[in-house]
Amino acid sequence: MKEKIVSYIKNKLVTESIETINIHEDLLGSGLVDSIGMVQLVLFIETEAGIKVSPEEMTIENFMTINHMLRFIASKQNTDTKQI
Amino acid sequence: MKSTYILPQLLESVANASPQSEAFRYLEETISYSDLHRKTEQLASYLISLGINKGDRIGIYMNRCLETCIAVYGILKAGAAYVPLDPFTPINRTHAIINDCGITCLVTTPTKRRKIDNLLNEQNSIKTIIGDTIRNTTESISWETIFSVSTDNFEAPNILEQDLAFILYTSGSTGVPKGIMHTHYSALSLAKIAADTYGFTSDDIFGNPAPLHFDPSTFGYFVAPLVGATTVIIPDAHLKMPASLSALIAKEKITVWYSVPLMLIQLLNSGTLSKNDFSSLRWVLFAGEVFITKHLRALMNQWPHAKFSNLYGPAELILCTYYHLPEPPKTDDPIPIGNVWSNTEFKILDENNNDVNPNEPGQLAVRSATMMQGYWNNKLLTERSFHKVTIAEGYDHTYYKTGDLVKLNPKGELLFLGRNDRQIKLRGYRVELDEIELTLLRYKDVEEVAVLVLGKEEEVQELAAVVRPAKDACINLTYLMEFCKVELPSYAVPKTIEFMDDFPRTSSGKISRKEIGKLLEENQI
Numbered sequence: 042m043k044e045k046i047v048s049y050i051k052n053k054l055v056t057e058s059i060e061t062i063n064i065h066e067d068l069l070g071s072g073l074v075d076s077i078g079m080v081q082l083v084l085f086i087e088t089e090a091g092i093k094v095s096p097e098e099m100t101i102e103n104f105m106t107i108n109h110m111l112r113f114i115a116s117k118q119n120t121d122t123k124q125i
Numbered sequence: 126m127k128s129t130y131i132l133p134q135l136l137e138s139v140a141n142a143s144p145q146s147e148a149f150r151y152l153e154e155t156i157s158y159s160d161l162h163r164k165t166e167q168l169a170s171y172l173i174s175l176g177i178n179k180g181d182r183i184g185i186y187m188n189r190c191l192e193t194c195i196a197v198y199g200i201l202k203a204g205a206a207y208v209p210l211d212p213f214t215p216i217n218r219t220h221a222i223i224n225d226c227g228i229t230c231l232v233t234t235p236t237k238r239r240k241i242d243n244l245l246n247e248q249n250s251i252k253t254i255i256g257d258t259i260r261n262t263t264e265s266i267s268w269e270t271i272f273s274v275s276t277d278n279f280e281a282p283n284i285l286e287q288d289l290a291f292i293l294y295t296s297g298s299t300g301v302p303k304g305i306m307h308t309h310y311s312a313l314s315l316a317k318i319a320a321d322t323y324g325f326t327s328d329d330i331f332g333n334p335a336p337l338h339f340d341p342s343t344f345g346y347f348v349a350p351l352v353g354a355t356t357v358i359i360p361d362a363h364l365k366m367p368a369s370l371s372a373l374i375a376k377e378k379i380t381v382w383y384s385v386p387l388m389l390i391q392l393l394n395s396g397t398l399s400k401n402d403f404s405s406l407r408w409v410l411f412a413g414e415v416f417i418t419k420h421l422r423a424l425m426n427q428w429p430h431a432k433f434s435n436l437y438g439p440a441e442l443i444l445c446t447y448y449h450l451p452e453p454p455k456t457d458d459p460i461p462i463g464n465v466w467s468n469t470e471f472k473i474l475d476e477n478n479n480d481v482n483p484n485e486p487g488q489l490a491v492r493s494a495t496m497m498q499g500y501w502n503n504k505l506l507t508e509r510s511f512h513k514v515t516i517a518e519g520y521d522h523t524y525y526k527t528g529d530l531v532k533l534n535p536k537g538e539l540l541f542l543g544r545n546d547r548q549i550k551l552r553g554y555r556v557e558l559d560e561i562e563l564t565l566l567r568y569k570d571v572e573e574v575a576v577l578v579l580g581k582e583e584e585v586q587e588l589a590a591v592v593r594p595a596k597d598a599c600i601n602l603t604y605l606m607e608f609c610k611v612e613l614p615s616y617a618v619p620k621t622i623e624f625m626d627d628f629p630r631t632s633s634g635k636i637s638r639k640e641i642g643k644l645l646e647e648n649q650i
Binding site for chain 2: 057069075076081084095096099104
């Protein structure tokens with residue numbers, strides 16, 4: 042999952058050309074990804090991880106860095122499995 | 126009481142009257158009026174020691190952060206004009222602006238180091254970087270050093286209200302950025318008129334989501350200091366995460382919110398409005414594009430205690446009209462832009478710059494205290510954008526031609542009909558692109574729409590619509606096309622309708638029809 046997100050951001054979303062993205066890098070504040078990019082990223086994560094991101098979950102705590110996203114995805118997949 | 130003529134006096138008077146009042150806040154960081162007064166004097170002293178003269182242009186290259194207010198007022202106190210540079214804009218464009226107005230000094234923060242390095246790699250006029258120490262040979266100085274500068278010998282330059290205060294660059298329709306020049310007088314006029322119109326007080330807390338290069342930032346940076354209020358600078362991250370923005374507005378107890386409609390619609394759709402406490406919110410102001418009436422109604426029903434007002438004005442005037450909504454709109458008709466505010470008058474002109482007959486549509490031209498001085502380094506464009514009415518030999522009234530089509534409704538309120546250039550001729554028919562958009566918006570689950578003309582030659586031109594459906598909604602293309610055929614004259618029915626999850630936007634959040642057009646022509650949608 043981590044590699045998929047990193048490569049999607051690097052190849053499709055970044056607003057400036059960069060060599061690497063650190064999973065702790067602030068994607069929201071740095072301007073590395075713009076707001077349309079964030080919407081695309083959320084759609085990408087929904088498809089790839091098989092989860093549903095509700096509007097209330099569109100928070101800085103869940104999407105600031107790739108690390109935050111991975112934690113969020115894991116917790117979603119966990120609760121979703123429990124519900125089934 | 127002493128009269129106020131120039132912007133730095135705003136800080137001085139609050140700093141003297143109530144020094145500990147909070148001037149600006151950014152998350153956990155905060156600055157009082159007296160601290161801001163002192164720190165801006167330190168920056169001004171340093172700038173003057175560099176040899177910066179009255180009227181020189183100094184760039185501000187920053188994300189939204191607390192240092193922006195120090196940069197703005199420090200530059201103004203030195204007698205210079207500030208030029209905000211959008212840090213998210215491509216480097217070539219930033220270069221074009223730096224060269225156009227001859228910026229020799231940039232004020233920034235360490236977070237922009239990577240981009241500053243890139244900027245300095247290119248040939249340009251920059252000699253000094255303030256706000257970060259860099260490895261390059263260019264002279265640079267950190268904020269810490271600025272804040273240790275002695276102001277004992279500071280002599281405030283003699284600034285007049287007619288002196289240049291800032292230049293806002295916007296993308297011209299030809300693609301060359303236009304530098305809109307505002308003076309201390311036009312900016313201070315804006316602050317005074319806005320404060321009178323809305324009755325702002327020192328108890329107010331302004332939410333400022335606008336970046337400095339976008340003219341609504343004048344509210345947070347000048348209107349709030351005029352009344353001695355506090356401005357909360359909204360971080361970039363919150364603007365991308367509506368649920369977090371919603372929580373922040375509640376937590377900061379913001380009383381005056383001013384943004385483009387898009388941000389308010391995103392808040393509405395975030396599903397968090399009922400979970401947070403917005404009881405402090407007193408005024409919700411919006412401008413910059415049309416607020417789709419059905420969304421506005423939904424928001425007003427969510428926040429019944431707040432007053433809503435539609436503001437209008439191109440950056441050349443900052444603002445010029447307002448319309449207070451007495452209640453949530455009952456129909457989906459677009460709301461008026463209302464009446465011109467104080468110290469302002471208008472005309473509605475036909476194609477030959479004559480006044481139109483009553484109730485006929487025409488181009489809005491405005492004469493106001495908030496009007497720009499002109500476009501930097503572009504006399505021709507300045508002359509073309511002004512409409513002069515000779516009152517007597519040697520005495521003219523100068524109006525700014527907005528390029529926007531308006532007409533008066535029976536109540537004498539101005540209705541915004543669209544951009545002048547959004548009215549096109551298609552196979553001999555006059556087509557209003559904005560009217561087609563408004564029609565499509567009435568269709569269920571159509572969240573936003575852009576209608577454009579494709580093709581350069583008139584014979585092969587055709588209309589294309591791109592629709593953003595509501596989240597998780599599925600719109601049947603055949604039904605939508607049928608709807609268009611019923612609601613629109615045949616020549617105005619789009620030949621194609623495409624769907625997009627989200628639209629490309631300008632840095633101020635407006636739909637970028639230019640980008641959408643490009644994507645359509647390249648078959649990328």
